[in-house]
Amino acid sequence: MSNANDPGIDEVSRLALQVAPSGVLVVDDGGCINFVNQTLADMFGYRAEELLDEPVEILIPQQFATTHRKHVQNYARGPQRRDMGSGRDLEGISKDGRRFPVEVGLRPTQTPGGRMVVATVIDISGRKAIEERLRRHEEELERLVAERTRELEAAQQEKERMLEQLIQAEKMTTVGTLVSGIGHEINNPLYVLHAAAEALRDEQDIEKCRALGDEILRQTTRIAETVKNLSRYARPASRQDLQPVDLEEVVADAVRLVRQSPLGDRVEFKISTATVPPVAARFEEILQVVFNLLRNAIQAIPGDGRIEIDTRQAGDDSVTLCIQDNGSGIPDKHLKRVFDPFFTTKGPDQGEGLGLYIVRQIVTRYAGVISVENVATGGTRFEIRFPVAAETPGREE
Ligand SMILES: Nc1ncnc2c1ncn2[C@@H]1O[C@H](COP(=O)(O)OP(=O)(O)OP(=O)(O)O)[C@@H](O)[C@H]1O
Ligand SMILES: [Mg+2]
Numbered sequence: 001m002s003n004a005n006d007p008g009i010d011e012v013s014r015l016a017l018q019v020a021p022s023g024v025l026v027v028d029d030g031g032c033i034n035f036v037n038q039t040l041a042d043m044f045g046y047r048a049e050e051l052l053d054e055p056v057e058i059l060i061p062q063q064f065a066t067t068h069r070k071h072v073q074n075y076a077r078g079p080q081r082r083d084m085g086s087g088r089d090l091e092g093i094s095k096d097g098r099r100f101p102v103e104v105g106l107r108p109t110q111t112p113g114g115r116m117v118v119a120t121v122i123d124i125s126g127r128k129a130i131e132e133r134l135r136r137h138e139e140e141l142e143r144l145v146a147e148r149t150r151e152l153e154a155a156q157q158e159k160e161r162m163l164e165q166l167i168q169a170e171k172m173t174t175v176g177t178l179v180s181g182i183g184h185e186i187n188n189p190l191y192v193l194h195a196a197a198e199a200l201r202d203e204q205d206i207e208k209c210r211a212l213g214d215e216i217l218r219q220t221t222r223i224a225e226t227v228k229n230l231s232r233y234a235r236p237a238s239r240q241d242l243q244p245v246d247l248e249e250v251v252a253d254a255v256r257l258v259r260q261s262p263l264g265d266r267v268e269f270k271i272s273t274a275t276v277p278p279v280a281a282r283f284e285e286i287l288q289v290v291f292n293l294l295r296n297a298i299q300a301i302p303g304d305g306r307i308e309i310d311t312r313q314a315g316d317d318s319v320t321l322c323i324q325d326n327g328s329g330i331p332d333k334h335l336k337r338v339f340d341p342f343f344t345t346k347g348p349d350q351g352e353g354l355g356l357y358i359v360r361q362i363v364t365r366y367a368g369v370i371s372v373e374n375v376a377t378g379g380t381r382f383e384i385r386f387p388v389a390a391e392t393p394g395r396e397e
Pocket of ligand 1: 292
């Protein structure tokens with residue numbers, strides 16, 4: 001209901017239009033501006049009267065004006081309510097030539113004065129600036145993440161390289177002691193060889209010659225085996241892809257090696273290795289693991305002793321390797337520390353405390369787990385669990 005004092009709905013609407021946060025503009029059928037609110041005039045830097053009766057292209061940068069006119073013509077043929085600029089960037093141009101991004105909504109309407117289009121215009125420079133800043137931030141973040149990833153990869157590679165060197169260095173410290181044992185291993189067959197060759201020189205009987213030849217072959221094979229074992233152990237692990245490693249073979253090689261090391265021959269070995277699926281690893285490194293464990297066991301046995309080694313399959317996808325000695329055992333307070341680098345209870349010339357540290361590094365490198373416990377009857381038991389190799393690539397040798 002209205003009364004005489006009511007300012008009238010038109011006045012209220014007019015006021016509302018003037019103070020609306022978006023610019024409002026009415027364009028007639030001929031593309032001329034019929035009405036602008038104050039917000040729109042301010043947005044484009046004009047006084048409202050300046051815009052009246054001007055073609056609407058006055059608010060559009062030159063390069064878009066022609067396309068705009070085509071749009072207007074199409075729009076006149078099939079007008080409907082829509083947002084302009086969805087999917088493409090629209091720009092307005094102010095009186096002083098400043099271009100800025102806008103969002104435009106259009107609505108056709110039939111008035112007594114003809115068909116009009118009501119347009120709402122929002123200056124989205126602020127939003128665009130924030131979007132741009134966000135985009136730059138995102139780019140910067142991506143750059144930082146990529147940089148950090150590269151650094152981490154480089155650090156990881158460096159760590160791997162250092163570990164390789166450490167593994168190799170640790171191996172070489174034992175090679176020195178092994179060599180004296182191996183000298184002894186080679187001397188015996190050499191002595192036999194020498195005697196056989198001498199006998200052969202004067203022997204007339206062909207049968208006896210054959211027997212001497214067989215003996216020579218046996219002894220040279222023995223020497224070759226001994227040398228092969230040492231060089232297999234001493235050489236750096238191949239950089240090639242992982243190979244299927246047969247634990248039984250590793251154990252046999254490690255036992256042969258350790259027997260040649262000082263005190264190695266006074267210990268009895270009980271080997272109960274079952275044929276288990278191979279582990280994906282480098283042979284030399286698994287050999288180093290078993291050799292280190294056996295050497296520790298021998299060093300922990302004061303007199304004659306016994307070392308038991310067994311391998312078995314544990315479930316479908318892992319295998320275990322156990323090495324148990326009847327030596328001194330490890331005091332409870334040391335159990336947690338034996339895998340620490342440089343932890344040793346041996347004298348300065350006896351041990352560096354690196355053996356078990358390296359053993360664990362190698363085991364974890366191949367996704368294995370190592371544990372240690374003392375056994376009730378005296379002595380220590382190490383157990384390693386490895387995942388079974390997923391597939392069987394070709395052997396390296
Ligand atoms: N089978 C074992 N029985 C008793 N103690 C052991 C046994 N294995 C390891 N240990 C203890 O763990 C310590 C650490 O062993 P680790 O092999 O890491 O170093 P190390 O043998 O002292 O020196 P390195 O191996 O560098 O020559 C040993 O000093 C010893 O005290
Ligand atoms: Mg050791």
